[in-house]
Amino acid sequence: MTCVLYLLLTIWLHIRPLSGGLVKLEGELENSAVISHSQGLMGRLETLLLQGNSSDVSLRVETADGDEVKLFQAHSLVLSLQSPTLSQMLQNRNSSTLVLQESADCVAVFEKFIRYLYCGELSLRLDQATAMHKLATKYGVSDLQQGLTEYMSQNLASASASGHVVGWYEYAAAAGDMGLKATCLQFLSWNLSSVLQSAQWPSVSAELLMALLRRSDLVLQSELELFEGLEAWLIQNDPDSLTVENALRAVRYAMIPPRELFRLQRNSPILGRYQESVRDLLYLSFQFHSASPLQLAKFFDVNCSLFVPRNYLTASWGTPWVINNPARDDRSISFQTQLGPSGHDEGKRVTWNTLFSPRWLPLSLRPMYNEQGTMHQSQAVQPALGAARPRIIITPTTSSAEFAGISFQKTVVVSTRQQGQLVVRHVYNFHQSTEEAGDFLANVDLQQRTSDYLVDGSLHLHVIIKPLYQTLIAIKK
Known part of the structure; x- marks a missing residue:
């Protein structure tokens, strides 16, 4: 049975489906193809997993406190072929049961994960992507990890009550996935007006908040909208004083009209408490609005982001x-x-x-004509429209x-x-x-x-x- 399984897996891992049910073998000529029944093979492998036929290892997947436990009858050959991490763990085990300790969200999707190892495909919801990415990263399943990163990047705009983009950013930052982190940050920056009004805004971390406040490419209605969103975040999260001061000093007050600055000084509870921390910025902003910028530069150092619009x-x-x-x-x-x-x-x-x-x-590419209305010969061969x-x-x-x-x-x-x-x-x-x-x-x-x-x-x-x-x-x- 093991030899047969190995043969099936070898074929499955080295063929690539083409349209019309044909499969081109690696290294063959363009017109060299064979009939493909790879879908049927995938179905049989899935049945092998579900029924546990010829299983030689039991996977016990549990949370640290043992409150959630899932058991799977699996095959060492399949796991080793798909995951170098599992392969090493299987070689070092001293019993027929391999215990895997995972977080609760990873335990919840582990069945989908192991099915991917057998069948090479899975279906998932937005709220399952992070847990699945954790498993793919932990067990070294690089194709799945890359596929999940692409899935997340392509679904940033998808509707989700849980505010998944902020969560994906925080996860990517913790996991060291710089590509996904940058993609999420760019999406949040370009759609900040919507983010400020969404349920995910209060869940933004202090690190993400500062990353956003430092950017000049934020797309939003006005700097006043940004300040009001920041104030709501500060009131709800109540961070330490240093975080508050750093965040308030990242606001570009010079981009807010003076009448609104006066109103904020009078009505804002945050400014009322921390006005001393930004007094110099407010003073410079009022000066900026009242005097010629060229005249102001003679007396103040204005070489800073305070004067750069978003x-x-x-x-x-x-x-x-x-x-x-x-x-x-x-x-x-x-x-x-x-x-x-x-x-x-x-x-x-x-x-x-x-x-x-x-x-x-x-x-340089527009056609030029002579007095007779004929295109210049040097341009006649240029594919202008292309x-x-x-x-x-x-x-x-x-x-x-x-x-x-x-x-x-x-x-x-x-x-x-x-x-x-x-x-x-x-x-x-x-x-x-x-x-x-x-x-x-x-x-x-x-x-x-x-x-x-x-x-x-x-x-x-x-x-x-x-x-x-x-x-x-x-x-x-």
Whole structure:
């Protein structure tokens, strides 16, 4: 029986299903294929697990306190082939029973885990992903670990009452999965307005809170919204004084209008208690709003993030833009933004023109014609249309001489619908000296109405203009 099982597993692990039920063998020619019954083989292996036929090891999976126990009749050969960790444990065992101590959440999904070892597939819910990832990591099942990381990365926007993204971030940080941690942090940063209003916000750790507060790419309505969310978190979690002070000092008060700053000083219970910790920042912010930024720089050190805007969605900073049937033709829109974040510039406006083209060509690739209307021979062989792709160009109508030391970072936020919710899919940044985002929607096919970048056939954009006092601050990414 052991020899037969080994043969079945060897075949199963070295064949790859192709369409039409054919399987190409490794190292064979393109047209070399055999009939595949791999699904039937998987079914027989699953039956082997369920019935325990020819089992030579018992797995006792239990929690540390022994309150939850599960027993499985298994086969050493299968476990050893799939998990190097289990293989080592099986070699060192001194009885027919192998005791595995796991957390309660891992015990709950262990049946799915061992089924994967036999069948190479599993189904799971969002709330089971972390426990399954723990098991895959602990027992060295690298293919499953990678597959779970991809599953989690692709389901960040899925609806979940438990607030799974925050939990996944905390898990990834503890497990040292830097890729998953970065992916979760980026998603939370780009969708912070929704996160602040969700049930998962109070469960954010102090470490994650500070990681978010330090970022300039947060997408949210305003800095005031961020402060109010921070205040709610501080009141609910009641952390130590050092954590409170560090968090409050990460707020960019200079991005909050003076009338709102006055209101916060009067009404905020957190500021009332910790105002001394941020008094210098509040004072500098009021000065920033009352004087010319160039004049302020003569007396204060303003080379800090306090004066760097985040990606604010309010009308002073940009405009939403929904483009219906974006593959059809070029579109344009005009809007105004405040010249700078300082109250000194509140009454000054910059008008911006934005052009979207689904198939725009750069000048270097556009066909040139001679006086007879014939394309230049040097360009006749160029596949001009092949280089066309979606483009967005943002230019000011105001003379640059009127900007007085201000530069602008242009940001285009692309939102899509995932699992029934509108979420930020991507954020594109480019500077004043560049008219367009070079990688905007690269490799995105807008002809397909089912594209992941479209919502009911429409492209949802939000164009943001971030004014930066270039002579005063060093911009850090």
